[in-house]
Amino acid sequence: MRAKLIYALGVIAAILLARNLYSIFMQLPDEASQGMIYRIIFFHVPAAITAMLCSAVAFVASILFLFTKNFRYDAVAVAVTEVGLAFLAANLVTGSIWGRIIWGIWWTWDARLTSALVCWLLYAGYLMLRHAIEEPTARARIAAVFNIFAFADVPIVFFSIKWWRTQHPQPVFWGGGSIDPAMYWTAALNLLALILLGVILSLIRLRQEEVQREVDSLRRYAHAV
Amino acid sequence: MDFFRQMWVITRKDLRAELRTKEAINASLAFSLVILVLFSFAFDPTEKETVAMSGGLLWIVFAFAGTLVLNRSFAREVPNDCLDALVAAPISGGALFMGKAAANFALVIAVEFVSLPVFGIFYNVHWTTHFWSLMLVLALGTWGLTVIGTIFSALTVNIRLRELMAPLLVYPMLIPCLMSAMQLSMDLIAGKPLGGENEIWLRLLIAFDVIFTALSLVLVETVLVG
Amino acid sequence: MDTRNFTFMFYGFLAAWLILVVYVLSLVSRERKITEQLKGLKGLLDYKERK
Numbered sequence: 001m002r003a004k005l006i007y008a009l010g011v012i013a014a015i016l017l018a019r020n021l022y023s024i025f026m027q028l029p030d031e032a033s034q035g036m037i038y039r040i041i042f043f044h045v046p047a048a049i050t051a052m053l054c055s056a057v058a059f060v061a062s063i064l065f066l067f068t069k070n071f072r073y074d075a076v077a078v079a080v081t082e083v084g085l086a087f088l089a090a091n092l093v094t095g096s097i098w099g100r101i102i103w104g105i106w107w108t109w110d111a112r113l114t115s116a117l118v119c120w121l122l123y124a125g126y127l128m129l130r131h132a133i134e135e136p137t138a139r140a141r142i143a144a145v146f147n148i149f150a151f152a153d154v155p156i157v158f159f160s161i162k163w164w165r166t167q168h169p170q171p172v173f174w175g176g177g178s179i180d181p182a183m184y185w186t187a188a189l190n191l192l193a194l195i196l197l198g199v200i201l202s203l204i205r206l207r208q209e210e211v212q213r214e215v216d217s218l219r220r221y222a223h224a225v
Numbered sequence: 226m227d228f229f230r231q232m233w234v235i236t237r238k239d240l241r242a243e244l245r246t247k248e249a250i251n252a253s254l255a256f257s258l259v260i261l262v263l264f265s266f267a268f269d270p271t272e273k274e275t276v277a278m279s280g281g282l283l284w285i286v287f288a289f290a291g292t293l294v295l296n297r298s299f300a301r302e303v304p305n306d307c308l309d310a311l312v313a314a315p316i317s318g319g320a321l322f323m324g325k326a327a328a329n330f331a332l333v334i335a336v337e338f339v340s341l342p343v344f345g346i347f348y349n350v351h352w353t354t355h356f357w358s359l360m361l362v363l364a365l366g367t368w369g370l371t372v373i374g375t376i377f378s379a380l381t382v383n384i385r386l387r388e389l390m391a392p393l394l395v396y397p398m399l400i401p402c403l404m405s406a407m408q409l410s411m412d413l414i415a416g417k418p419l420g421g422e423n424e425i426w427l428r429l430l431i432a433f434d435v436i437f438t439a440l441s442l443v444l445v446e447t448v449l450v451g
Numbered sequence: 452m453d454t455r456n457f458t459f460m461f462y463g464f465l466a467a468w469l470i471l472v473v474y475v476l477s478l479v480s481r482e483r484k485i486t487e488q489l490k491g492l493k494g495l496l497d498y499k500e501r502k
Contacts, residue, residue: 040463047467066447086474090467097463121397129394132384141451142380145444146394149376152440153398160401160429201474208481215488222495 002203009200016193023186040094046191047091048116050198054084055123059151062144071213074140077147078130079205081123083198088120115158122150136216228323231316235324236331239298243332249294250332257290257340261347271349279348280410284403286340288370288396291333295374296391298325299382308382308449318446322375326441330371337363355413362413365430366406369437373398376441379448405430 024039058081065073095113100106107113129146133139243249264282268275302308311321341363345352352359373395381391405426412423419427 040460040467043464043467083474086470090470093466093470094463097459097466101459118397118400125394125397129381129384129390132381132386132390137451138383141447142384145380145448148444149398149437149440152436153401156401156429156433156436160404197471201478204478208478208485211485211489215485215492218492218496219488222492222499225496225499 002207006200006203009196009203013193013196013200016189016196020186020190020193024190040098042187042190043194044091044094044098045187046194047087047094049191050194051084051088051091051119053195054080054087054198054202055119055151055154058084058147062147062151065140065144066148071136071140072210074144075206075209075213076202077144078127079202079209081126081147082205083201085120085123085127086201087194087198088116088123092116092120115154118157119150119154122153126150136213228317228320231320232324232327235311235316235321236327239325239328240331242301243328249297250336253290253293253332253336254339256293257286257336258343260286260289261340261344265347276348276350277415278411279344279350280412280414281407282348283341283344283410284366284407286344287333287337287367288399288403290336290340291367291370292374292392292395294332294336295329295371295395296378296388298329298375299378300387303382312449318449319442321449322379322441322445326371326375329375330368333367333371334363337367350414352414354416355418358419359410359413361419362406362409362427362430365427365434366402366409369402369406369430369434370399372434372437372441373402376437376445376448379445401429402433405433 020042024042058077061073061077061080064070065077092113095116096106099108099113126143126146130139130143133142264286268278268282299308302311312318314321341352344350374391377391377395377398381387381394384390408426409419409423409430413419417423
């Protein structure tokens with residue numbers, strides 16, 4: 001059942017991505033001051049939003065785990081955090097390349113990039129923490145607590161760095177800048193495509209995590225017999 | 226009132242244990258002095274820019290030296306099953322946490338009080354201009370550092386590579402706290418009083434302290450017991 | 452079409468997708484490891500049951 005869901009979602013995501021790539025490269029006109037490079041925004045911003053969604057889901061999953069002690073929630077938390085980390089990395093790299101063109105530098109310590117980097121470090125720490133604990137119950141519990149701390153830190157990090165530096169261009173979509181409706185739609189559709197991609201990857205990773213758990217318990221059984 | 230009595234018992238125990246051997250506090254002091262010296266090689270202490278940013282350097286010193294003390298707080302209980310005894314004792318997890326946090330706070334503040342004059346001498350910085358404001362910032366920033374360090378010490382108590390993991394996890398989490406403390410310290414040392422533009426950093430620092438103290442008190446039992 | 456910065460945009464897209472591809476590859480390798488473990492365990496259990 002779940003395999004079928006994954007395939008179906010995959011097909012939809014592939015169609016959406018194909019349509020979007022066509023639209024991004026063939027149909028949309030160039031932006032006035034930035035030339036071609038602005039098209040990267042269609043992946044840069046949706047990747048960030050997807051990563052934020054992933055961290056929110058991980059937060060909820062961690063809380064649910066602590067309340068119900070159901071390991072499925074722990075598996076969801078780790079799957080979603082990994083996928084979110086991949087998207088956040090893509091966001092950082094595309095942002096860096098874009099910045100190289102527009103601002104002339106590969107990196108700058110502005111609000112958004114810095115808080116994205118700090119969030120990346122926090123969640124990478126989460127994964128490292130999981131690797132360091134072998135016992136599954138303790139690992140799930142400690143990781144869940146860390147995830148709650150990390151999520152609580154994310155908005156604080158964001159606001160503090162926003163007050164610290166502001167070189168990042170004002171938000172294109174929600175900042176009061178005007179935007180061509182065609183671009184808006186493409187961006188929204190690409191966001192949907194990336195979210196679908198994120199869901200698919202999370203589901204795959206979730207299944208792997210559950211299988212791994214079964215394999216571990218099977219191993220314990222095999223050695224006990 | 227029971228809570229505070231329990232907390233005080235733990236604080237006294239930790240302080241007594243630490244002051245008898247003075248291992249962590251000596252290491253921490255030595256480390257902070259070494260870092261201060263090392264920074265003088267990296268940044269020319271006579272340059273005006275260095276003096277302007279010296280408040281930031283100060284907090285890096287405090288964060289690194291403080292971590293030495295904070296990591297040990299729960300790690301010290303692991304040999305001889307002391308941690309099990311503490312968890313089984315009839316005190317609430319919150320009291321245990323706050324007791325340890327208070328003891329750690331005292332130790333880290335002590336290290337800071339020694340480092341601060343040394344810092345003033347090495348970098349020729351007049352940090353006494355807004356003395357009480359600076360003390361307030363020191364207290365708030367150190368409390369943020371202590372809370373996160375203590376709860377993460379509890380979190381990583383049974384992990385292999387604990388000495389490596391705990392700082393790795395703590396520092397990203399501390400960034401807002403350190404950032405606010407650095408900004409405030411830089412301003413205070415430069416002669417600007419608190420308030421006006423600084424207000425936002427002060428509020429952020431207080432918010433950070435409140436949020437993470439509350440979160441730690443809620444989650445400490447989950448961490449220690451499950 | 453204005454071809455200013457075309458190469459960099461290409462690199463940008465490439466980078467984003469490469470990261471996702473690397474992640475997918477890591478998922479694939481993890482899958483392979485799990486199936487190997489599963490096979491080994493099944494063999495072990497069969498052996499023990501036959502004994």
